[in-house]
Amino acid sequence: MKITGASAPVSTVSIGPQAAAAPAAAPAPAAAAPALQSEVLQPAAKALAALPDFDAARVAELRDQLAKGELPFDAGRLAGLIQRFHGGRG
Template identity: 65%
Template structure:
């Protein structure tokens, strides 16, 4: 198949492709998994896809524990960890 495009200066350029252009949905779809991955990991991957991105129940439980003082919180330690994570150790 020949594909004709134009360059910024208006010149027409032809290219030869071995296959037809892919449909937009096909281009964005994830590549097919390898056979081993398909057989071994597909159940786990499917279970992960079905899980919510955030475990709201756990977030609520931790928030309540913090509010009740049941979960220790050290703001100085948190600040130090944030600084270390961002590479500004002091």
């Protein structure tokens, strides 16, 4: 899976008694948050964009090992993990 593009800025909301009693405050300037996020997240976004969707060489290596019987495979264990992941739903 490859994630592309930028996400919308995240805002915080206070929940509780003080939030209900306090009058609505003016929103913070929209330009400040995206610029900060961009500066902070830009190196990570570039590194993520440079990664391949998957490691094709590693997939080929594992496929060869499975075909040769060098990599143990437990179908029952895989089935159990899939069932546990999906919560036993059918």
